[in-house]
Amino acid sequence: MLFVVAACGNLSVFIAMFRTRRRRSRVNLFIMHLCVADLIVTFVVMPLEITWQLTVAWLAGDTACRVLMFFRAFGFYLSSFILVTISLDRYFAILRPMSFYDASRRSKVMLLFAWLGSAIASVPQVGTTSRNNYVFY
Template identity: 30%
Template sequence: MVFFAFAGNVLVICIILKYKKMRTKINLFLLNLSFADLIMVTFNAMFNFVYMLNSHWPFGDVYCTFSNFIANFSIGLSVFTITATSVDRYIVVVYPLKARTSKKTSAIVILVIWLLSALLAIPTLIFSTTFTFEYSEGEKRTLCTLQWPDGLSGASTYDYIYQVIFFVLTYAIPMTSMTITYTVMARALWSNRMVGELNEGQREAVRSKQKVVLMLITVTVIFGVCWLPYHLYFLYIFHNLELSAEPWVQHFFLGFYWLAMSNSTLNPLIYALLNKRSVNVVCKSQFEFLIF
């Protein structure tokens, strides 16, 4: 999964950066989303896999802090990007006569998204820590976790409040906003009355918008499905802390974590399957590689 996520997102980034015709405003947001996915799989997923596999963190205190920061930072980066994309498409579809935002404005929005994501992840920089304990006779293990003022992650009220805020800002509000915007856009684009009043050129423009919106709706739905169990696990386990000691719970958590990480693998596939221009450019880049 990590291999395909890494390869897929690197390919998306290279294509958008290499081909000028791919540097559209919408693709700037997709580029940012690919960066978020690439950051997650490169600097967090594999290290966490080793950690979960052995129940031991061998990468040191500094990287523990960095890994925890990257996890929350990349989540914010992803969800804020797809939310901003939905707002941008909403303006284009619902208010077609309104002046469109420029690429420069989109770049500023992306910069703000990076700053907000970093700000949201700051608690992980402050409270991340490692501690070593004796697991069995002659064997020691190191944990990478958050040490809040009132206790460790999972048993801390501060941690629970942070998880609630994180869930609201990176899931509840964005998913509600995107549900509303895409519902309004779908009604506008798939209205039989509107399509009947257009000439052929306008119908083609509408069909083009429909394809883009369909792709973005798919990205949003996949994100929502992949990340919901992960968020709910941390909120639920605080109220049933004794449940975390059950041996089968770890398997559920690993499943939820795998599902969340799989989102980074699925996004490049969605771009390829639902974006005809991307498919054409990918085929061209592969042909150029073979000729070279």
């Protein structure tokens, strides 16, 4: 049930944001990226968790395990890092309310670091995960 609600909600937000590309503000940009991160969690992590709970066996092989474990960590890191960038953007909006020109560039740089940081933080999942020690906590 949570999968259906998350999928419908995030897809509707993503479509609404995609249709109003012309009126793109910093807040809309952050919401669009957060929506993408949530869609990764919805379509990768949730089915992975559901399948694991139903089968308690990994049948897809080592490569699939490594790739899915990367995206499992990546989705959670990305959601968290984008929430941090939204908080930092709001902080700078209060600290320097008149710096409109720097805000757009700063928000894009922060989003770039959120994506790169998430990918870098997820890389250890690729090297340490194997079919024999596939464990969920």
